[in-house]
Amino acid sequence: MQAELLFAFYIFMLAAFLGFQVISKVPPLLHTPLMSATNAISGISLVGSLVAAGAHYNPVSTTLGFIAVTAATINVVGGFMITDRMLKMFKKKEGKKS
Amino acid sequence: MSGTLIQLTYFIASACFILGLKDLGSPETARRGNFFAAAGMFLAIVGTLVHQDIVSYEWIIIGMIIGSAIGGAMAVFMPMTAMPERIALSHAFGGLAAAFVGISEYYRHGAEMELLKTVPVGFEVIFGALTFTGSLMAFGKLSGYITQVPVTYKFQNQSNISLFGLALALYIAWLFTPGYPILFYIMLGLAFLIGVLMVLPIGGADMPVIICLLNSYAGLAASATGFVLSNNILIIAGALDGASGFILSIMMSKAMNRSFANVLFGAFGSVAETAPGAAAASVGGSVNEGTIDDAVTVLRNAQRVIVVPGYGMAVSQAQHALRELADLLDSDGVTVKYAIHPVAGRMPGHMNVLLAEANVPYDHIFDLEDINEEFSKTDAVIVIGANDVVNPAAKTNPSSPIYGMPVLNVEEARTVIVLKRSMSAGFAGIDNELFVLPNTMMVFGDAKQTVTKMVQALKN
Numbered sequence: 404m405q406a407e408l409l410f411a412f413y414i415f416m417l418a419a420f421l422g423f424q425v426i427s428k429v430p431p432l433l434h435t436p437l438m439s440a441t442n443a444i445s446g447i448s449l450v451g452s453l454v455a456a457g458a459h460y461n462p463v464s465t466t467l468g469f470i471a472v473t474a475a476t477i478n479v480v481g482g483f484m485i486t487d488r489m490l491k492m493f494k495k496k497e498g499k500k501s
Numbered sequence: 502m503s504g505t506l507i508q509l510t511y512f513i514a515s516a517c518f519i520l521g522l523k524d525l526g527s528p529e530t531a532r533r534g535n536f537f538a539a540a541g542m543f544l545a546i547v548g549t550l551v552h553q554d555i556v557s558y559e560w561i562i563i564g565m566i567i568g569s570a571i572g573g574a575m576a577v578f579m580p581m582t583a584m585p586e587r588i589a590l591s592h593a594f595g596g597l598a599a600a601f602v603g604i605s606e607y608y609r610h611g612a613e614m615e616l617l618k619t620v621p622v623g624f625e626v627i628f629g630a631l632t633f634t635g636s637l638m639a640f641g642k643l644s645g646y647i648t649q650v651p652v653t654y655k656f657q658n659q660s661n662i663s664l665f666g667l668a669l670a671l672y673i674a675w676l677f678t679p680g681y682p683i684l685f686y687i688m689l690g691l692a693f694l695i696g697v698l699m700v701l702p703i704g705g706a707d708m709p710v711i712i713c714l715l716n717s718y719a720g721l722a723a724s725a726t727g728f729v730l731s732n733n734i735l736i737i738a739g740a741l742d743g744a745s746g747f748i749l750s751i752m753m754s755k756a757m758n759r760s761f762a763n764v765l766f767g768a769f770g771s772v773a774e775t776a777p778g779a780a781a782a783s784v785g786g787s788v789n790e791g792t793i794d795d796a797v798t799v800l801r802n803a804q805r806v807i808v809v810p811g812y813g814m815a816v817s818q819a820q821h822a823l824r825e826l827a828d829l830l831d832s833d834g835v836t837v838k839y840a841i842h843p844v845a846g847r848m849p850g851h852m853n854v855l856l857a858e859a860n861v862p863y864d865h866i867f868d869l870e871d872i873n874e875e876f877s878k879t880d881a882v883i884v885i886g887a888n889d890v891v892n893p894a895a896k897t898n899p900s901s902p903i904y905g906m907p908v909l910n911v912e913e914a915r916t917v918i919v920l921k922r923s924m925s926a927g928f929a930g931i932d933n934e935l936f937v938l939p940n941t942m943m944v945f946g947d948a949k950q951t952v953t954k955m956v957q958a959l960k961n
Contacts, residue, residue, distance in 0.1 A: 408617055411728055411736055418737040421519060422744030428526045431843055431868050434749060434850030435584060437525050438716055440535050442591045444518050445723045445742035447542065450549040451602045451730050456564060457555035460609045467605040469560040474594040474601075476568025477575070479546075482591060483539040484576035489584075489854055490532045496862035 436489045443482025449475035510548025511734035517541025518738055522745075528863055545734055581858045582815050585708065585847040589640040592715045596632030599625055599722035604689070606729055612680030618729055619679050623672045625725035626685075627692045632718040634696030639711055642700070643847055649705035661698050668692055705812070706889065708847040710753045717746025749849050756843035756869075758895075758906035791918070791942035793951065797958040799916050799942065803880035806830060807872065808839045809909055810852050813886015813922070813948055820859035822952040823885065827861070829959050838875070839866045840909055842890035869907060877913040884911060884919045884935075886948050892933045917941045920948045 429437050452475055455468025517537045524534025555561070579587050603626040607614065614622070641647035668691040675684040703711050724739025726732070754760070791799075800806065808827065814820060827837040839861065845852045856866060876882065884891055894901040895908040911917050912935055919941055935941055944951055 407731065408728075411731065411733070414733055415724060415728075415736050415740050418740035419744050422522070422741040423748060425519065425522045425526070426741075426745045426748050428523075430526070431752075431841065431850055432853045432863055432866060433525060433528060433531055435588075435848060435854045436531060436535070436850070437522075437745060438588055438713075438749065438849065439584075439591075440521070440525055440538055441720070441742045441745040442588065442595065442716065444521075444538055444542065444738050445595050445720050446598075447514075447545060447735055447738040448595065448598045448602060448723045448726050450545055451726050451732060451735060452564075452598055453546070453549050453561055454552050454554050454730075455602055455605045456560045457552075457557055459556050460605075463608050464605040465560060467601040467608070469564045471598040471601040471605075472561055472564030473568040473571075475598040476565045477572035478591050478594050478598075479542055479572070480569045481572025481576045481587075483535060483542070484573060485579065485587065486535045487532060488576060489581070489857070490528075490535060492581075492854075492857040492860075493528045493531070493863050494857070494860065495528075495864055 432493075436486050436493075439482055439486045439489065443479055443486060446475045446478035446482060449479055504553070507548045507552060508733075510544045511732075514541035514545035514548075515734055515737045517544070518741060522741060581854055582818060583644070584854055585712065585851060586640055586643045588848060589636050589643055589712060589715070592712070592719045593633050593636035593640065595719040596629045596636060596715075596722055598629075599719070599726050600629030600633060600689075600692075602726050603629060603729065607682075607685060611682070614679050616676060619676050621725045621728035623675065623685075623688070625722050625729060626689055627668060627672065628718050628722035628725065630689055630692035631696035631699065632715050632722060634693045635700045635711075635718075636696075636715050638697055638700035639703075639708065639715065642703070642705065643708060651704040651707075652701045657698075657702060661695065664691060664695055664698065668695065705847065706844070707757075709844050709849055709851075710750055710757065710759070712848045713746050713750035713753055715746070717743050717750060720744070720746055753844055753849060756907060758903070788937055788943050789939065789941060791944050793944065793954045793958055795942060796918050796944050797955055799881050799918060800830060800835070800883075800955070800959065801833075803830075803835055803916075805875075805879045806835055806837045806881045806883065807876065807879050807911075807914070808837065809845075809882060809884045809887050809891060809911055810839065810841070810856070811845050811885065811887025811890060812847060812851075813888075813920075815846055815851065815855055816886065817948040817950075819885060819949040819952050820855045820861075822949050822956060824856075824859040824861055825956050826952055826959070829956060837865065838872065840869070840872045841866060842869055842887070842907075842909055845887060845890055869909060873910050876910045879914040880916065882911045882914040882917045884917060884921075885952070886920065888921075888933055891935055893935055893938075894933070911935065912938055912940070915940065919943050920951050921945060922947065 452468050452471030455464050456472045518541050521534040521538030524530040603622045607622055642649050668688050671684050671688040720739050720742025724736050724743055727735030727739055830837050841852045889903055891909050891911045893912050895903045895906045898904060936943055
């Protein structure tokens with residue numbers, strides 16, 4: 404059990420450092436889409452709520468899990484869709500129209 | 502067997518998330534990156550559905566249908582100007598989901614929970630709950646349901662810190678006596694309350710910092726969920742989200758010249774409190790008011806023009822008219838660039854999204870440090886709905902509350918055209934001496950209408 408916890412901390416630390424490195428390279432131009440995409444990614448808590456909602460541990464857990472599934476799905480579906488909608492608009496100078 | 506399969510999908514999904522974030526670093530690859538991340542998410546969800554503990558799917562399916570409908574509708578119909586509100590709302594949902602998973606875990610195991618689990622559960626529930634209410638408050642403020650003026654009262658910081666200390670004490674007490682749910686639920690209630698109180702003193706212009714901070718909290722809560730459920734992908738995704746929010750809040754606080762401690766403890770309201778007395782006396786002199794035609798004459802005679810947008814542009818939705826103006830100037834051979842201050846608007850990158858919506862090519866848009874040298878070689882600057890980020894007092898007046906904050910050196914240009922609704926002070930309540938400089942021309946009125954009239958005048 405101790406080893407498992409330590410292992411989890413390793414993963415957390417490595418992911419945090421990696422995230423720090425990768426994300427500091429994102430230019431301010433893309434900060435809003437970045438925020439929107441990381442938000443969708445953190446909707447991964449959906450996988451935790453799926454188990455709570457579907458496992459029938461007890462009615463309270465099921466209810467809480469159901470609400471959590473709904474909330475997390477809003478983030479996942481909405482987050483990725485709106486990020487794509489935003490990113491579609493970012494264009495380099497196109498051929499002159501007029 | 503299903504366990505191995507789940508772990509395998511999580512493993513691939515983690516790689517997808519990281520690759521996706523890496524691709525988000527450049528506008529050419531960003532869409533692909535977003536797609537990668539979405540594909541990873543899809544895989545992880547499908548993988549989880551075969552989890553051995555899941556015995557029935559009805560609530561899962563109903564929840565996912567409702568969630569997809571709401572999320573999809575929001576993604577399709579929400580106008581780009583409402584982006585800060587949407588982001589705040591999604592932090593709220595993220596916090597709520599994390600908090601509820603935590604409560605559900607505790608409810609299920611109760612007193613039998615080991616310390617290895619109670620530590621992260623408490624963390625998850627506290628951060629999830631305060632992210633939920635804090636983000637709802639931020640949403641309310643951004644959409645105008647709650648006043649954007651900072652709400653302050655005596656001993657506010659002291660009482661907030663005491664409440665937080667109390668929640669922490671309850672948390673520790675509960676760790677030693679997990680059989681007393683009362684401790685847990687009071688702690689939960691306090692966390693909800695703290696979220697509200699934390700955002701109450703935040704004013705509109707400080708929103709970028711608080712939004713980033715809540716982003717970080719939502720990520721940390723998700724990561725804690727991973728520790729509770731011994732689920733690596735939750736730990737990884739949460740850590741990525743937490744790191745992203747953390748970096749952005751450091752960037753935002755630097756751009757506002759706030760210390761990092763100031764950000765961590767969320768005491769943003771203080772600047773607004775000290776503002777009025779400090780700088781009120783510094784500005785004297787007469788305002789040089791110009792008409793639409795005066796402004797157009799200046800632009801006609803210019804070779805190089807820089808546009809500086811601020812929150813006012815978002816409010817009046819002037820970005821499309823602005824783009825039209827820039828196109829006209831461009832066809833006359835005038836170089837038009839856009840200068841974006843990191844905290845312009847209500848969240849990081851807010852202005853970039855609006856300009857992108859109006860089809861402004863992103864290679865015309867420059868960050869503060871890349872363009873600040875160029876103002877001295879510029880014929881005309883159009884300041885549209887920005888105030889504090891172009892206030893020269895940040896460089897010249899040590900008694901100003903924003904002294905030391907990096908600002909755009911617009912006053913170095915030959916002529917500065919300021920589009921503004923009225924002479925009222927900016928958010929921080931600080932007078933702006935830019936408005937009375939001899940090379941500044943003030944054009945009063947709604948930004949969108951003013952720009953539209955300028956376009957018409959330029960066409961004639």
